[in-house]
Amino acid sequence: xxxxxxxxxxxxxxxxxTEPGTWSVYHLVDRLGPVTAxxxxxxxxxxxxxxxxxxxxxxxxxDARAVAAEAVTRTERLGARIVxxxxxxxxARVDHxxxxxxxxxxxxxDTQTAPPLCFWVRGCWPLAEAFDRSVAVxxxxxxxxxxxxxxTELGYGLADRDWTVVSGGAFGIDAAAHRGALTAGxxxxxxxxxxxxxxxxxxxxxxxxxxxxxxLLVSEWMPGADPLRPRFLIRNRVIAAGTLGTVLVEAAARSxxxxxxxxxxxxxxxxxxxxxxxTSAMSVGAHELLREYPKARxxxxxxxxxxxxxxxxxxxxxxxxGPQRPVDLLDDDTRSVLESMPxxxxxxxxxxxxxxxxxxxxxxxxxxxLEEMALVVRREKGYALASPPTRRSxxxxx
Amino acid sequence: xxxxxxxxxxxxxxxxxTEPGTWSVYHLVDRLGPVTAxxxxxxxxxxxxxxxxxxxxxxxxxDARAVAAEAVTRTERLGARIVxxxxxxxxARVDHxxxxxxxxxxxxxDTQTAPPLCFWVRGCWPLAEAFDRSVAVxxxxxxxxxxxxxxTELGYGLADRDWTVVSGGAFGIDAAAHRGALTAGxxxxxxxxxxxxxxxxxxxxxxxxxxxxxxLLVSEWMPGADPLRPRFLIRNRVIAAGTLGTVLVEAAARSxxxxxxxxxxxxxxxxxxxxxxxTSAMSVGAHELLREYPKARxxxxxxxxxxxxxxxxxxxxxxxxGPQRPVDLLDDDTRSVLESMPxxxxxxxxxxxxxxxxxxxxxxxxxxxLEEMALVVRREKGYALASPPTRRSxxxxx
Numbered sequence: 064x065x066x067x068x069x070x071x072x073x074x075x076x077x078x079x080x081t082e083p084g085t086w087s088v089y090h091l092v093d094r095l096g097p098v099t100a101x102x103x104x105x106x107x108x109x110x111x112x113x114x115x116x117x118x119x120x121x122x123x124x125x126d127a128r129a130v131a132a133e134a135v136t137r138t139e140r141l142g143a144r145i146v147x148x149x150x151x152x153x154x155a156r157v158d159h160x161x162x163x164x165x166x167x168x169x170x171x172x173d174t175q176t177a178p179p180l181c182f183w184v185r186g187c188w189p190l191a192e193a194f195d196r197s198v199a200v201x202x203x204x205x206x207x208x209x210x211x212x213x214x215t216e217l218g219y220g221l222a223d224r225d226w227t228v229v230s231g232g233a234f235g236i237d238a239a240a241h242r243g244a245l246t247a248g249x250x251x252x253x254x255x256x257x258x259x260x261x262x263x264x265x266x267x268x269x270x271x272x273x274x275x276x277x278x279l280l281v282s283e284w285m286p287g288a289d290p291l292r293p294r295f296l297i298r299n300r301v302i303a304a305g306t307l308g309t310v311l312v313e314a315a316a317r318s319x320x321x322x323x324x325x326x327x328x329x330x331x332x333x334x335x336x337x338x339x340x341x342t343s344a345m346s347v348g349a350h351e352l353l354r355e356y357p358k359a360r361x362x363x364x365x366x367x368x369x370x371x372x373x374x375x376x377x378x379x380x381x382x383x384x385g386p387q388r389p390v391d392l393l394d395d396d397t398r399s400v401l402e403s404m405p406x407x408x409x410x411x412x413x414x415x416x417x418x419x420x421x422x423x424x425x426x427x428x429x430x431x432x433l434e435e436m437a438l439v440v441r442r443e444k445g446y447a448l449a450s451p452p453t454r455r456s457x458x459x460x461x
Numbered sequence: 462x463x464x465x466x467x468x469x470x471x472x473x474x475x476x477x478x479t480e481p482g483t484w485s486v487y488h489l490v491d492r493l494g495p496v497t498a499x500x501x502x503x504x505x506x507x508x509x510x511x512x513x514x515x516x517x518x519x520x521x522x523x524d525a526r527a528v529a530a531e532a533v534t535r536t537e538r539l540g541a542r543i544v545x546x547x548x549x550x551x552x553a554r555v556d557h558x559x560x561x562x563x564x565x566x567x568x569x570x571d572t573q574t575a576p577p578l579c580f581w582v583r584g585c586w587p588l589a590e591a592f593d594r595s596v597a598v599x600x601x602x603x604x605x606x607x608x609x610x611x612x613t614e615l616g617y618g619l620a621d622r623d624w625t626v627v628s629g630g631a632f633g634i635d636a637a638a639h640r641g642a643l644t645a646g647x648x649x650x651x652x653x654x655x656x657x658x659x660x661x662x663x664x665x666x667x668x669x670x671x672x673x674x675x676x677l678l679v680s681e682w683m684p685g686a687d688p689l690r691p692r693f694l695i696r697n698r699v700i701a702a703g704t705l706g707t708v709l710v711e712a713a714a715r716s717x718x719x720x721x722x723x724x725x726x727x728x729x730x731x732x733x734x735x736x737x738x739x740t741s742a743m744s745v746g747a748h749e750l751l752r753e754y755p756k757a758r759x760x761x762x763x764x765x766x767x768x769x770x771x772x773x774x775x776x777x778x779x780x781x782x783g784p785q786r787p788v789d790l791l792d793d794d795t796r797s798v799l800e801s802m803p804x805x806x807x808x809x810x811x812x813x814x815x816x817x818x819x820x821x822x823x824x825x826x827x828x829x830x831l832e833e834m835a836l837v838v839r840r841e842k843g844y845a846l847a848s849p850p851t852r853r854s855x856x857x858x859x
Contacts, residue, residue, distance in 0.1 A: 209738055209740065212740065213739060213740065337739055338736030338737065338739065338744075338748060338751075338759070339736065339737075339738055339739075340607055340737055340738055341611060341735055341736065341737075341761035341762065342607065342610065342611070346736075347761075350736060350759050350761050353736075353751075353759040354758070354759050354765070357755065360752065361736070361748050361751040361752050361759075362752075363739035363745070363748050364739065367752070
């Protein structure tokens with residue numbers, strides 16, 4: 064049996080040898096484990112001609128195992144981490160990509176949609192927790208004032224209700240959604256198409272710094288990796304699969320953001336579209352999507368988004384998590400109170416009771432209990448969550 | 462057997478006694494004919510208590526037969542006409558209201574949706590022809606610049622492709638749609654909720670004059686009738702049923718225009734919605750409709766509208782028409798050429814051939830044939846339709 068370190072190293076080498084999403088590699092890893100799969104590929108034993116050629120071409124540029132070892136060192140030096148399937152903080156929902164099939168897929172990016180082999184993560188939150196209650200907000204880079212306004216409001220409103228806002232860190236709609244979430248003091252995740260050490264675009268550097276401080280920068284590519292054009296489209300499947308639903312704010316005809324929304328719909332997640340003026344070129348893609356996909360839903364604000372993801376959230380809720388956590392043992396009221404706590408900052412008892420839909424007296428009783436369990440802490444003006452309950456353990460596990 | 466005049470008089474009296482749409486009256490007329498139905502009602506023989514009370518209350522204000530006789534005289538003096546079922550120009554499609562059932566209907570206006578008993582019409586075109594290839598464009602009175610722009614473009618574009626633009630003559634979206642159609646030299650129909658002699662609102666008086674000159678003013682209410690508030694909603698079912706589809710451009714939450722679109726959908730017609738900025742109160746109703754009715758379709762321009770009504774137009778095409786007309790005897794190419802003629806103005810042979818999708822030589826041959834049949838006339842720069850082929854006969858029949 065190989066060690067966890069060997070397995071991680073093999074996964075890193077495999078993501079370097081072939082682009083993420085390649086089904087044949089994913090299936091090999093699934094069957095043989097990453098270490099044996101890597102050995103097989105490097106020995107020229109790839110199951111198909113194309114993969115053999117790809118591996119040979121990459122290997123000509125360096126030794127995969129050495130590259131991987133260097134990447135691991137570089138990751139540690141950065142203060143980033145590598146998260147693999149089986150780790151506590153692995154976001155189980157991205158494995159639903161196993162069942163993603165896009166009818167009429169022709170292009171590589173549409174046929175090669177396997178789950179990721181591993182993630183690079185920068186930021187403190189456990190990845191799985193960050194994605195747990197998350198919504199993607201995506202859209203055009205060349206957004207209009209209208210789109211930027213709407214995306215900011217959505218980002219703010221979702222974060223304010225303790226949903227994580229996931230996007231791609233691009234100019235325009237992506238940046239507006241991240242910024243809205245940050246303004247609300249909420250959690251936001253940028254899923255990148257390049258290394259987490261050099262997030263693209265450079266013009267959003269200050270934004271990326273803020274995201275890394277309070278949220279997460281996530282990538283399937285190792286530090287130093289370039290944001291090659293196809294990678295944005297490869298990356299989009301993770302945004303769609305990692306979240307409970309995707310909201311498209313503005314998109315020109317046939318844009319990358321509409322592709323993310325397609326993937327969400329194909330995965331059975333809500334694909335939500337904010338309409339716009341029909342006179343705006345930046346809403347053409349959004350309206351096209353509404354016309355082409357009967358399952359795409361019109362949303363005009365946070366309330367509509369929550370209506371959609373709330374429903375699907377209920378359906379998908381019992382994501383299998385390894386060990387039982389104290390939270391799993393709570394009664395309904397206590398759990399409501401705990402789940403209504405803001406991720407960051409302090410909340411007054413009255414507000415909390417109203418949010419949780421639990422009587423104030425009961426809320427107070429449950430809060431003392433939660434305090435005893437070290438899940439919340441009392442502050443001057445109310446209560447706050449204790450430092451993320453599983454953060455320490457998750458990081459130890461990665 | 463009563464004469465046509467007696468029947469018309471009875472229908473007029475019946476529309477005065479009870480508001481249009483009342484099922485019990487419609488069923489009585491259906492079973493007994495209008496003359497006997499009127500006799501029965503005036504003798505206190507209404508089949509239900511409520512109808513008896515309504516008839517009694519109205520009759521206290523005057524003699525129904527005398528009121529009707531006066532209305533007929535007044536109609537003639539106006540140069541208007543009364544069109545009844547069975548007349549050549551009766552728009553058969555409104556009788557599809559027979560099968561309109563609105564689930565969960567509570568209010569009178571939603572339960573009493575029977576087909577009209579008769580129409581008052583001002584304008585030269587035969588009513589049935591005007592409605593034949595028609596689309597409703599409806600929306601908010603307090604429209605924004607955006608909505609007005611879109612409605613004008615739609616009105617223009619539809620009229621330019623020889624579709625009749627039907628609307629309600631109100632301020633805002635309705636007026637913009639009518640104006641767009643008039644600008645294109647096309648046919649437009651205002652379906653009113655008051656007498657055709659005093660179209661409401663007064664502020665649109667100049668517009669109504671232009672519509673009466675080149676299109677039609679239509680109403681279920683006799684000359685002199687007031688635009689009472691509930692009548693707008695009663696009227697809406699005719700807009701929805703008379704056209705091949707309804708386009709909603711802008712609407713505030715729960716507005717009358719969304720109600721017209723509901724009715725179109727309930728009748729199995731395309732209910733089309735132009736989205737708008739989610740930041741605009743004037744698009745809230747439009748987006749609500751898209752969210753509530755999965756069958757509502759997003760449209761962003763004329764091409765989308767034609768896609769929808771073209772399809773349904775094909776389905777519904779063989780509307781039963783009494784006597785066979787010369788046009789019914791034409792071969793496909795000739796009919797294409799004839800149907801591609803603009804309703805107004807002259808068209809060059811090349812343009813006509815392209816529109817009809819028929820070779821220029823063939824088009825020329827078919828045009829001579831049509832000229833011989835007195836259906837088209839040759840002009841200096843091309844061909845024009847002869848004065849409306851069935852206008853004379855239809856008016857004789859009314």
